[in-house]
Amino acid sequence: MKLEEWRRVAVVVENAWRGDWDEVRSAAYFALLEPYPVEQVERALHVIVRNGRPFLPTVPEIVAAIDGADSAGSATWDECWRLVRRVIKRRGRRGEAKAIEDLEQADPVVASWAATYGWGRLCGEEVEHPEYGAVTLRRLRESFEAHAERQRQRLHQGLAVEAVQRRSLSGPRKVDAAGLLGGAA
Numbered sequence: 001m002k003l004e005e006w007r008r009v010a011v012v013v014e015n016a017w018r019g020d021w022d023e024v025r026s027a028a029y030f031a032l033l034e035p036y037p038v039e040q041v042e043r044a045l046h047v048i049v050r051n052g053r054p055f056l057p058t059v060p061e062i063v064a065a066i067d068g069a070d071s072a073g074s075a076t077w078d079e080c081w082r083l084v085r086r087v088i089k090r091r092g093r094r095g096e097a098k099a100i101e102d103l104e105q106a107d108p109v110v111a112s113w114a115a116t117y118g119w120g121r122l123c124g125e126e127v128e129h130p131e132y133g134a135v136t137l138r139r140l141r142e143s144f145e146a147h148a149e150r151q152r153q154r155l156h157q158g159l160a161v162e163a164v165q166r167r168s169l170s171g172p173r174k175v176d177a178a179g180l181l182g183g184a185a
Contacts, residue, residue: 005038006030012045019056032059040066077141080110084122093123113147 001009010029014021033041044065048057057065075083083106091099096119103111114122117140125140127133 001030001034001036001038001041003030006033009038009041009045013056016045016049017056018054021056029059029062033062036063036066075107075110077144080107080113080144081137081140083107083110084114088123093120096120109148109151110144112151113144116147117143 006026006029010021010026013029014026041062044062045057047065048061083103087099087102091102099119100111100115103114122140125136127136127140129136
């Protein structure tokens with residue numbers, strides 16, 4: 001994080017929470033948080049705000065929130081499956097939009113997995129079948145775990161990608177055929 005970025009974050013910290021804040025404290029926070037990208041620090045502060053704590057967060061609290069965000073905070077497979085089953089019972093196959101919304105509120109990674117896998121397809125999986133239900137559950141578990149791992153990787157990579165100019169990431173360019181011919185234009 002750069003000093004200019006920290007100054008903007010420090011103004012938010014100073015004004016969003018109760019507690020003593022001065023230049024010395026700001027400098028100490030910056031010294032300890034400087035290795036983290038500003039995006040991570042800002043996300044961590046958003047997490048702390050949602051927790052409703054009215055007093056200044058300490059540096060260890062901010063770092064813990066950063067570390068928590070890095071793990072993507074996703075549910076285990078058992079937690080995921082309990083949540084999905086509960087929402088399937090409540091919303092059914094036809095309530096896809098509301099079901100994904102319910103999952104999003106509970107766990108964004110589970111919601112993104114369910115949406116990617118396909119809500120209707122997920123609802124139609126025969127996990128209770130006596131012969132191949134266990135195989136189906138294992139396949140679903142592997143799918144979820146792979147998806148959760150991709151989400152963790154995207155979180156880490158996304159922070160680096162945000163710093164790159166977006167137009168340089170837009171894909172292949174049209175070949176300059178005139179340039180390939182050498183001196184002929």
